[in-house]
Amino acid sequence: MTVSLRPDVARGWFPADAASHRRDAPKFCPSCAAPLGLAEGGRGLATEYWLGSDRVFVCYCAACDWSGDIVLTERVLGHEAEE
Amino acid sequence: MLTAEQNDELTDIAPGTPMGELLRRYWYPVAFTRELEEFPVKHAKLLGEDWAVYKTMSGRYGIVPEACPHRRASMAYGVVESNGIRCPYHGWLFGLDGECLEQPAERDETNFRERVRVKAGKAQELGGLVWAYVGPDTEECPAPELPRFDVFVMDGVRDIGWADLPCNFVQIMENAVDPHHVEFLHGRYFQFMGQQHGFEAPASFAKKHVKVGFDAFEWGIIKRRVVEGATEEDDDWAVGHPLVFPYNMRVGGANIEQMQIRVPIDRTTTRFMLYSVHAPDGIAFPEQPLVPDYEIPVFTEDGRHRTDYVEGQDIMAWVTQGAITDRTVEHLGRSDVGVTMLRRMFKSEMVKVENGEDPLGTIREPHERIDLPCEKNKFDAGPQFALDFIDMASSRFSPQADALKKLHITAWEGRQKV
Numbered sequence: 001m002t003v004s005l006r007p008d009v010a011r012g013w014f015p016a017d018a019a020s021h022r023r024d025a026p027k028f029c030p031s032c033a034a035p036l037g038l039a040e041g042g043r044g045l046a047t048e049y050w051l052g053s054d055r056v057f058v059c060y061c062a063a064c065d066w067s068g069d070i071v072l073t074e075r076v077l078g079h080e081a082e083e
Numbered sequence: 084m085l086t087a088e089q090n091d092e093l094t095d096i097a098p099g100t101p102m103g104e105l106l107r108r109y110w111y112p113v114a115f116t117r118e119l120e121e122f123p124v125k126h127a128k129l130l131g132e133d134w135a136v137y138k139t140m141s142g143r144y145g146i147v148p149e150a151c152p153h154r155r156a157s158m159a160y161g162v163v164e165s166n167g168i169r170c171p172y173h174g175w176l177f178g179l180d181g182e183c184l185e186q187p188a189e190r191d192e193t194n195f196r197e198r199v200r201v202k203a204g205k206a207q208e209l210g211g212l213v214w215a216y217v218g219p220d221t222e223e224c225p226a227p228e229l230p231r232f233d234v235f236v237m238d239g240v241r242d243i244g245w246a247d248l249p250c251n252f253v254q255i256m257e258n259a260v261d262p263h264h265v266e267f268l269h270g271r272y273f274q275f276m277g278q279q280h281g282f283e284a285p286a287s288f289a290k291k292h293v294k295v296g297f298d299a300f301e302w303g304i305i306k307r308r309v310v311e312g313a314t315e316e317d318d319d320w321a322v323g324h325p326l327v328f329p330y331n332m333r334v335g336g337a338n339i340e341q342m343q344i345r346v347p348i349d350r351t352t353t354r355f356m357l358y359s360v361h362a363p364d365g366i367a368f369p370e371q372p373l374v375p376d377y378e379i380p381v382f383t384e385d386g387r388h389r390t391d392y393v394e395g396q397d398i399m400a401w402v403t404q405g406a407i408t409d410r411t412v413e414h415l416g417r418s419d420v421g422v423t424m425l426r427r428m429f430k431s432e433m434v435k436v437e438n439g440e441d442p443l444g445t446i447r448e449p450h451e452r453i454d455l456p457c458e459k460n461k462f463d464a465g466p467q468f469a470l471d472f473i474d475m476a477s478s479r480f481s482p483q484a485d486a487l488k489k490l491h492i493t494a495w496e497g498r499q500k501v
Contacts, residue, residue: 018411021084038088043437045430047423048084049415058423062434067427 021048025069026057034063046070085410085426093429094251094407096130096347101433106130106329107218108442110229111346112356113146113206114213115243117373124168126159129217129347135159136206137168144206145179146215153186177201210235210358211243213375224439225340228446232327234342234456239362240369240490243376244477246355248398249360252330252347253429254408255355255401259332259343260421262295262308268396273475276391288393296320297421302444303328304424305456316372318458323498325455326444328428335457337468338363338491351406357394361467361487363494365501379477393476469495 025046026036035042037057043062048055053073084094096103113136124137126149133149135158147168156172163169163284167178169185175196176185181203183196204217220226250253254453258264270289277284295458298305307323309315318336325333332343343365344356357379362368380389381398388399413421432442446453469491473484481487 008191014412014414017084017414021411022168024085025086037086038092043434045089046085047415047426049417049419049423051417058420058427060427060430062431065431067431 022056024057024072026059029059029061029064029066030068030070031066032061032064034061035059084413084415086122087411090407090410092433093410093426094253095352095410096252096350098130098132099439101352102429105429105436105442106347108215108227108436108445109218109329110207110227111330112212112344112354113215113346115376116208116211116213117211117376120281120373123163124159124161126157126288128162128213128348128352129215130347132217133159134204134215134217135161135168136215137161137163138213139163139167139179143179144208144213144400146204146206146217147177147181147201151175152183152201157162160383169236177203181221181454211241211376212358221374227441227462228449230444230446231450231452232333232342232359234333234360236452237340237360238368239340239360240483240487241371241374242359242361242478242481242483242487243374244357244359244379244394244480246379246381246398247348247476248353248355248402249351249406249474250353250404251407252345252353255345255353256326256330256332257422257425258394258397259326259418260297260304260306260425262306262421263292263418264400266291266310268400272390272396273393280391282391286477287468287471288447294320295418296323297424297487298323299424299428300325300456302453302455303331304428306421319353321491322456322458324457326425327455328432333455333457334461335427335497337472338459339469340457355394355398359478361469361490363491363498365497366490367495368490374481377480377482391480395477411440 027040029036036044036046045060046057048057053074057070059070060067092101096106112128113129117259118125119138124135127134127136134146135149138144147158149159151158151170153173153175156170158168158170160171161168167176169176174187178184181201183199186196189195204215205226206213206215216226228231253387265288273284292308292310294309296307303326305323305325307320309320321422330345334341339359339361341359344352348354383389389395390399435442473488478484
């Protein structure tokens with residue numbers, strides 16, 4: 001069965017964030033350099049969540065089984081911020 | 084947030100897809116035992132495919148694709164024989180293992196029937212449900228054992244609520260690793276609904292989460308929480324409760340043990356089942372020749388979601404995300420790390436299947452019972468939780484709701500006297 005996965009435009013959409021995700025999600029595994037994204041022929045996964053101004057990509061590489069977080073940061077702090 | 088391709092992979096359960104092949108490695112409930120006692124064959128939909136599930140007079144269960152390989156008539160209208168099921172149209176008979184045993188209108192000396200074997204699955208009864216496995220079953224990759232999880236085999240009074248929901252099962256499973264929703268959806272929102280409609284929402288759900296944690300273990304992911312006023316010594320953290328990969332969540336508390344079952348019927352329909360066992364200490368349980376099952380309400384008469392009970396609130400949150408939630412435009416935060424962990428688990432288990440390995444939770448050894456970790460003292464709420472659970476959750480729609488409350492009260496009074 002094929003189901004169309006059209007963007008959920010009618011109830012509010014965030015095309016800029018979706019585009020940023022596609023642009024910035026890690027393309028290759030930091031451990032073995034295999035492609036991560038399905039679009040690049042990879043078998044990995046990168047799920048993005050936000051932490052303040054940081055963007056965290058929770059990555060998994062099926063080629064070498066490496067898993068870890070890659071963080072895009074706007075600031076570098078000397079101490080971890082209170083949460 | 085995911086790319087569209089990753090969301091597609093995560094939610095597509097068709098045969099031949101990574102998720103479809105992973106899900107075909109597990110057993111699923113496809114009927115209530117009661118149904119096949121009342122009539123020995125019925126249609127079932129599972130993983131986007133149509134099936135006929137049946138029980139022979141000798142008590143054996145079988146499952147075959149619904150369409151007869153001859154002229155595609157429905158085997159769900161078949162004649163159940165002692166050794167299999169016969170198509171109602173021209174009488175082709177298929178055995179429990181899928182072999183074509185008879186073609187009444189064909190000449191005996193031809194080998195035609197050897198060419199039309201059907202891909203039969205395996206079916207068994209356990210705990211008032213008929214379970215089916217429709218995945219690979221070969222010498223290299225035999226069918227796994229049906230897991231005998233504790234709730235399906237323990238003593239107690241059983242009760243099964245259910246509803247068919249118009250959404251993909253993954254967004255329901257993501258809720259199982261999202262502890263924070265409880266204090267809002269079942270806390271603040273419940274209070275709001277109570278204020279609007281004149282009832283008192285249970286206070287135990289509104290407690291603020293101080294800390295949440297997730298641990299992968301042999302059956303899935305254990306979810307832990309510390310709520311305000313409690314500590315890490317309390318059951319909610321020290322024990323927690325598990326998401327049982329890939330489609331169950333085990334919950335409990337105050338002598339009620341429950342498996343929340345989310346069966347992928349097709350890509351945009353999920354059979355949600357609340358399999359409860361009421362098992363307070365200090366009381367004899369009544370006989371249950373058949374386990375009661377009942378449909379729980381999803382919508383009100385005006386077409387809005389019915390949200391004056393706990394699971395109705397969950398259902399609203401799952402279904403209103405859309406038939407397949409668009410994860411390319413979601414915004415996860417730090418509190419959603421359990422969701423990211425589950426997606427990674429789905430992905431890594433898909434890869435195991437692609438590599439010819441058994442996925443998480445495959446059980447090969449015969450066994451009597453699998454005990455799952457599950458807290459007893461829920462939300463630090465004590466025995467009141469059992470009555471709240473029945474009055475304010477799906478059990479209120481049970482035909483035996485009053486008897487269940489009486490069971491817990493009588494047992495509690497008995498324990499106080501000791």
